[in-house]
Amino acid sequence: DAKTTQPPSMDCAEGRAANLPCNHSTISGNEYVYWYRQIHSQGPQYIIHGLKNNETNEMASLIITEDRKSSTLILPHATLRDTAVYYCIAPLYNQGGKLIFGQGTELSVKP
């Protein structure tokens, strides 16, 4: 029941920027978009979140379109360690803020 859709897989060359898209055309005006990633056999790791302004932290940048129907996670200089499954999620605030994970995007960073 995820309200987001992502491409199932992407490749990126090491050292280049990885741009991961996410469509969330049905989220409401007060719902944040969160990004997590999961490296094989580990728990998910928080990356970044935003509402309507672009956000940047030490890990990534998040670009949200003005109509809030989509966003892009940018890893500016991808490394091999960034190979993971990336999840774009909108929490269900009317259900305690639980996160329902979709299938995510499997990013492969190649040398």
Added chain:
Amino acid sequence: GAVVSQHPSRVICKSGTSVKIECRSLDFQATTMFWYRQFPKQSLMLMATSNEGSKATYEQGVEKDKFLINHASLTLSTLTVTSAHPEDSSFYICSARAGASREKLFFGSGTQLSVL
């Protein structure tokens, strides 16, 4: 950042036995914790929401008598898989939130359960 500790990281048990998995928030009080399970090559599936001092809320299709959740304190939630069977073998992951529902979730490192 906040840390969620999950233990054990791996457990192997015989069919019919019960297994308890602990999830602790180490440097914050978690009013809400969530339990997920994940099968190979699949996404995380939410099992239940655990609120301190009250009964857990289970997702549709998850047997509450099979997966017992206890959230007795603001820093500890436990998941007990009762009478485990091979089909319960999975990767179980807990997560915790410090405050309001808009706060980010922190995840444990997961527990790989193998039932023989």
